Amino acid sequence: MKSKLIIMAGLVSLPLVLAVCLALGSTTIGPGDLNTDLGRAILSLRLTRVLTGFLVGASLACSGAVLQGLLRNPLAEPYILGVSGGAALGAALAILGGWAGLMLPSCAFAGGLAALALVYGLAQQNGVPSVYGLLLSGAIINALCSSLLMLIISTINVEGLHSITWWMLGNLQGPSKPLLKAGWAINALGMIGLWLMAREFNALTLGRDMAHHLGVRTGRVVLLGMALSALLAAVGVAMAGLIGFVGLIVPHQVRNWVGPDLRRLIPLSALAGGMFLVICDTLARVVFAPVEIPVGVITALLGGPFFLLLLRRRRKSGWLE
Amino acid sequence: MKPVFECERLVAGYRRVPVIRDLSVAVKEGEFLALLGPDGAGKSTLLRVLTGLLSPISGSAKAFGRPVSRMKPSERARLMAVVPQELSTPMAYTVEDLAAMGRSSALRPWEGLGENDRHIVERAMIYADVIELRGSCIEALSGGEKQRAIIAMALAQEPRVLLMDEPTTHLDMNHALEIMQIVERLNREQGVTVLMTSHDLNLVSEFCGRLLLMDGGRMIADGPPADVLREDVLQSVYHCDIRVQRNIHTHATLVVPTRRFDCLSSGALVRVHVIAGGGSGGELLRRLCIDGYGATCGVLNRRDTDALAAEALGVKAALEEPFSPVGPAALSQAQAFAREADALVICEVPFGPGNLANLDIADEALRRGIRVFVNTSRLEQRDFCGHRAAIGRIQRLLDGGAVQWRQLDDLMRELSGLGSLPRGAPEGGSCVGRANLT
Numbered sequence: 001m002k003s004k005l006i007i008m009a010g011l012v013s014l015p016l017v018l019a020v021c022l023a024l025g026s027t028t029i030g031p032g033d034l035n036t037d038l039g040r041a042i043l044s045l046r047l048t049r050v051l052t053g054f055l056v057g058a059s060l061a062c063s064g065a066v067l068q069g070l071l072r073n074p075l076a077e078p079y080i081l082g083v084s085g086g087a088a089l090g091a092a093l094a095i096l097g098g099w100a101g102l103m104l105p106s107c108a109f110a111g112g113l114a115a116l117a118l119v120y121g122l123a124q125q126n127g128v129p130s131v132y133g134l135l136l137s138g139a140i141i142n143a144l145c146s147s148l149l150m151l152i153i154s155t156i157n158v159e160g161l162h163s164i165t166w167w168m169l170g171n172l173q174g175p176s177k178p179l180l181k182a183g184w185a186i187n188a189l190g191m192i193g194l195w196l197m198a199r200e201f202n203a204l205t206l207g208r209d210m211a212h213h214l215g216v217r218t219g220r221v222v223l224l225g226m227a228l229s230a231l232l233a234a235v236g237v238a239m240a241g242l243i244g245f246v247g248l249i250v251p252h253q254v255r256n257w258v259g260p261d262l263r264r265l266i267p268l269s270a271l272a273g274g275m276f277l278v279i280c281d282t283l284a285r286v287v288f289a290p291v292e293i294p295v296g297v298i299t300a301l302l303g304g305p306f307f308l309l310l311l312r313r314r315r316k317s318g319w320l321e
Numbered sequence: 322m323k324p325v326f327e328c329e330r331l332v333a334g335y336r337r338v339p340v341i342r343d344l345s346v347a348v349k350e351g352e353f354l355a356l357l358g359p360d361g362a363g364k365s366t367l368l369r370v371l372t373g374l375l376s377p378i379s380g381s382a383k384a385f386g387r388p389v390s391r392m393k394p395s396e397r398a399r400l401m402a403v404v405p406q407e408l409s410t411p412m413a414y415t416v417e418d419l420a421a422m423g424r425s426s427a428l429r430p431w432e433g434l435g436e437n438d439r440h441i442v443e444r445a446m447i448y449a450d451v452i453e454l455r456g457s458c459i460e461a462l463s464g465g466e467k468q469r470a471i472i473a474m475a476l477a478q479e480p481r482v483l484l485m486d487e488p489t490t491h492l493d494m495n496h497a498l499e500i501m502q503i504v505e506r507l508n509r510e511q512g513v514t515v516l517m518t519s520h521d522l523n524l525v526s527e528f529c530g531r532l533l534l535m536d537g538g539r540m541i542a543d544g545p546p547a548d549v550l551r552e553d554v555l556q557s558v559y560h561c562d563i564r565v566q567r568n569i570h571t572h573a574t575l576v577v578p579t580r581r582f583d584c585l586s587s588g589a590l591v592r593v594h595v596i597a598g599g600g601s602g603g604e605l606l607r608r609l610c611i612d613g614y615g616a617t618c619g620v621l622n623r624r625d626t627d628a629l630a631a632e633a634l635g636v637k638a639a640l641e642e643p644f645s646p647v648g649p650a651a652l653s654q655a656q657a658f659a660r661e662a663d664a665l666v667i668c669e670v671p672f673g674p675g676n677l678a679n680l681d682i683a684d685e686a687l688r689r690g691i692r693v694f695v696n697t698s699r700l701e702q703r704d705f706c707g708h709r710a711a712i713g714r715i716q717r718l719l720d721g722g723a724v725q726w727r728q729l730d731d732l733m734r735e736l737s738g739l740g741s742l743p744r745g746a747p748e749g750g751s752c753v754g755r756a757n758l759t
Contacts, residue, residue, distance in 0.1 A: 198430075200425070205410050205411065209374060209405065212373070213402065214422060214423070214425045214478070215394045215398025216425065216426075260418075
């Protein structure tokens, strides 16, 4: 009953939120200026940002919801499997090499996937990665990547340093039209794929043996679930850099509202994560206008205290202990 | 009909080190059986093989005629359901959420629970007696309730076989009994085959029609409880002293591990002869053994409760045939025991013409200066000799220096003082003393 209300509230508020965020910006241009060239150009830019923001937010939240369930760990988030470290390293290398345009997101994406493959390789025993193996090797690969990143930062020129920092803080300015389209196509499919496995993920939260008894192909489902979640995160990182906290707190808050069933949690996390990031990005544009701040700063500023609040009443949030 | 499970020359284990060695067994549909054995016998490993979690190293493990390891997971889940020893999840599922997970393999990925599925889940919760808890979070439940919620999930799979890995191990006895009764009903009414592992030999002998006893990865015994739970078999498997008897309430086979009565304390040098019968002396004999007294007993009728207690405790007893009056042979044997004793205790035993002669032993002991302790509780109700003959003789014993007792603890305290006293020293304690019975 309560969850039905929340689903309705989400669906009703989605167009409202998107419209408001389209209308607001660092300039006073709004929907009334659609008949001028400048107005059209600016609104088109804002539309790209809103679409990017929604996709990245939805992907991160969705990925976080699945990983928290699969790894049975409340601190799991999209970057936990080494994706962030690898992607940051890839982006830094692209900036170091002076490549621009599509090369930077491509390098970030490739870096993220390479790190993921390495994490799997380290974590697996007899073809099946263990939860602890994944968490541990993810942490190790992330640490390794960030030390290499520090090495690059310490040697790079000031201009490069600025781009790397800006990229690592996360922002939604970047993606070109083709990148945006490709990102939407990949991640929409990825999210649908995850949703189709939701019942199996639910069974896996009871432990691998129990899921096996319930008829789940555990090895395959764990592998696919992790790979798809990491893919969502990698695409998100490639499009917008490292945006923290969305993948961690949004699933927790949604679980708090609708319970731990991933069949509801996955789509609602996507919806809430998308709206959350679009709102944060609007704040990033508006608060210090005309100066724009990285959206990652906003999510971290909002997310940190919010997460502490959640921890204080976590029993209600669908997690035990 | 194909057997539900069939293992032939099965060898299975971890990292190719066999835990199960050359095991063959077949389970028919509708059976209710338990897999027993000490820790490390291979029970859980066998369950893992039968549920497809572990592949055989060699030999075969088939379910419904087909190798388990080659079954499709969703098909396997529709044939067999598993209740694990423990289930933990970080998610705050309700009982109903959990039960609904039993439908996982029956639904296509994009389908939600249909009308029919909801009915099945509802029925499963009713069967497992958790329908009133449907909205409760599983972590808030007691051990027994949680186990029932897991059973509801298993039943929602509508399985033909239910496998349970030590389902009652962490439960107290009323909850354990509850679980067994639910499962028994399921077996009887729905014809579901049940295979469970357990360490509670008495619980399974009460419910299961067939027991499998494993040790060291092999099948040691297989059959109805009375055939499997035999003293010689159990002693060789569990390496401790075990007695097998019948439960006097249900007549099921009852297995009792027995402790060793080594000399634990000071009483070793004191010998006590006990006159009892009808269950009046069992507790005293046990206490004497625990404290290391040298106990003898008699005259008792064979198969009398106290005679059985004496036998079980290894106490020497002078025995007469059942329902026969004390004869001269048994009496002289008891007198011989009493002559060796440092004290003689008469318990709260009913006296009739048949066993009144036992008081002769006390008379003689008193004459020889041996301490005699007489229980004087409810004498009126247990004198069946006519003309208050027993009461009269007990009064004479008391007049002659016997000490009366009522509470076992007081008696034990009194006896513990004997070791340091010279034989025949007169004196009684505060609660134990001389009294006039009339």
